[in-house]
Amino acid sequence: MAFNSKSKKPPVMSSPSAPCTTRSSLFFILIFTVPFLFLLHTSRSTSSLCTPFASTNVNPWSGDLRTAQFAWNRLPLTQLQPPPIRLKIAVFSRKWPLGTAPGGMERHAYTLHNALARRGHQIHVFTSPLDDGKDTHPDETPTAANSPRIHCHEGEAGKWRYNKAYELFEEENQRQPFDVIHSESVALPHWLARNLNNLAVSWHGIALESLESSIYQDLTRKPGEPMSPAFNTSLYGVVPKVLNEIRFFHNYAHHVAISDSCGEMLRDVYQIPTKRVHVILNGVDETGFGNDLSLGLDLRSKIGVPKNGSLVFGVAGRLVKDKGHPLLYEAFSKLIKKHPDQNVYLVVAGSGPWEQRYKELGNRVLVLGSMTPSQLKAFYNAIDIFVNPTLRPQGLDLTLMEAMMSGKPVMASRFPSIKGSIVVNDELGFMFAPNVESLLEALEEAVREGPKRLAQRGKACQEYAASMFTATKMALAYERLFLCIKNHTFCVYP
Template identity: 45%
Template sequence: MAIKTQTKLTYIFRYCCYILLLYTFSIIIPLLYSSYFPPTPPDSYTYNQNQPFDLLSFPSAWNQLAFSSKLPSRRLKIALFVKRWPEKNRAGGMERHALTLHLALAKRGHELHVFTASLSPSSSFFEYSGTNMYFHLSKPVNGFLDQDTAWEQFLQQNRTVKPFDVVHSESVGLFHTRAEKLPNLAVSWHGIGYEAIHGDIIQELLRSPHEGQSQALVNRISRVVDEVRFFPSYSHHVATSNHVGDILKRVYMIPDERVHIILNGVDEEIFKPDPVGALSFRRKFGIPNSNLLVLGLAGRLVKDKGHPLIFEALKQMFKENPSFKDNVMILVAGDGPWGQRYKDLGGNIRVLGALDRAQVASFYNSIDIFLHPTLRDMGLDQTVIEATLCSKPVLVTRVASITGSVIIGPEVGYTFSPTVKSLKRALYQVWEDGRYVLHKKGKAARERGMKLFTATKMAAAYERLFLCISDNNDCLYQSSTG
């Protein structure tokens, strides 16, 4: 009897393992396919400019639409929930997105109420006095916005003379348990679980033999299941890349009319070609004006940003090709554990440390190409967009959000698979192409970027979405030139 019971339990266990394995592959295989064969680029969708249509049904990026630059007849009262607000140069992509977008909306006359966390009020919150921006602060709880306090602050403001026309949540700034009560809410996703699985696979493949196997992939699948369950609680979803828009519709099963693609944008008045700023930056950091080909890296110098990968590639290339080592210069902007290792490589490598936001544009203008070896496919990275608006080509890991929206072909940059061999091949190609080809690619990247990735284009698209959410009469689109 005991043997039969044990045999039965073994059978059940194996059966469950097979089911889990099949379920895992059912998620991973489509993910890999979409990662390497991303959706149609955001500017390739064609529509009849003379035929009005419902904006909520538009399947591609709103950035390609022409919205009027005139101030709208209605001024909106907007509530923003964001985990943190940028403080000086300490800000991630989501925080910079929140600042760029909502400051632009405030400048267009809308009333912005920002519900965010802060350990103590700092001078950064007072920089926006007189800009229609009002901050409602609370202390963070376990690294997140205090939902109870922020919700009470929101309800109090909502009971004033004019209730909020629209509510905006940067990712899960407002939890779904509160969001489900708000039909006039839009959430912008800056990274979702399904999108991150590709990065987990890459990390596992790059794991060295002496490292223990990570449980990230298994845990991520559970997170995706949870997200599929609670994402429908949010009324409207803004995908910051074409790839994420496709995932929200196909995998998360959000109805098409509730998913809107608005690509990230950066301030085009800051990120632009600036030879004078480049010369000043080079003088400040002691970078000689020479014939060396200058490659740039920026951001947190940590593992998941791909620094072990590019470190190993450069180490091998320096050893096997002294000419490459002597004829390129590499500028590394940022801080983290890999900074010292880059210094130890020798050669023409300059580790500049963390730069403040005012210096970043000058950094881009000081290089010939920007390297972005990220191992995480989480949202549409703004550093890639910043570099392109500064007329610089980008060499980037082949992840779907970036290759499906920004670096869509060899005419604007380079891509590589996340292996040392593939990265070396791409770096040698950059070196062989030289400055003339890089300049040509950078110019093409900027021309395309100015049509899609400016803060002006992004803010105009969000403004129209918010107007539409607050009043259906603003959902009808007709091409505008004013």
């Protein structure tokens, strides 16, 4: 999706004197972060809809969708074909994937708007030049039937220039006004968005969550290891950025949070009125992931997992610190040393700084490098349980949804976003505090249960994922929101 490079770099404020740096940083943490963490860990008022398979256990919900404080994915939305109104939708995305493995936000935008285009809506994507080695102009962009029309502004490939993209938008808007405008994060700055009443912005991560992520990453320091100067300095930028966000977020007419906890923060901390905050969880292409035993066995044989292997853990994504790889590296290292008789394996799909470190653990760790979505299908089918040790509370990793869609239980950091939207009950997997000791305990519990019990959990995961995390369900939820923005009669459900 649209990669927000600028918004993720906190501005650095100069310190008046070096000796005050640490004390000032701790002061910021005490006055701002501690109340925030208290808010996240207090008991949450959740609807009875916020449990898996709830449609069979509770009365159907009805009312004004704008007042709903749970994920719209939980509603049994009807897939009418064609939709009641064919909308003209403008999409602002910093990047649009073309022939390469996209990042999380890019995958979200691509999956969502291709699904909406297939439903008959007219999708116009305003983005940076495509990195395809060609000089692509808006009127020359090839457009297949039922697919988004891509408008690339001029300039360097992959370099986002919102002003140029907005000029293209205004030209198209004059020809025929857009019904709805969708911005992926701050692809469309707030000073341009504030006058657009038909605009919705999807938040894939906010500065308040980034601050918490930085704290969790620093807590992975070993005893006696000094605090990173970069971390200490960054606190001076991120806190003002949070305050700035709280002020300018009000300029967006509608906010889409991709987790229940993010929606709660937008309402309670960022003080956005309830009727302007809508929770719609991400979805993945349901046709690309599923059970395929032979595919998994073939990959196991190819990468060298012996037939007598007792359990296979798997992890996928960028192998970087904020994804929690320091935790998994240490925890799995301790597991195989503490239980040398247990023939367990860890399969790593991804690339990054921790790739070589994993290889140092010996033949119990198999590093496969980056994988395409089609290759990931085999990866998920080859493992017994998927591990996500992320140190980033913001957003929801698509890998968790892909693993569950493939019939695999998950093991994940106990963050409000994951606990409230993914691992919503104990049958779906394991949760651990973001530290080595807690993760090691979870790994040991999975080993004790064994593949047969984990497979039972995996069936529950697949059932829940099919009801919540499909691209179809995500597209229907966004479609209903866009219809509601266009005409308030569509805000009443059912």
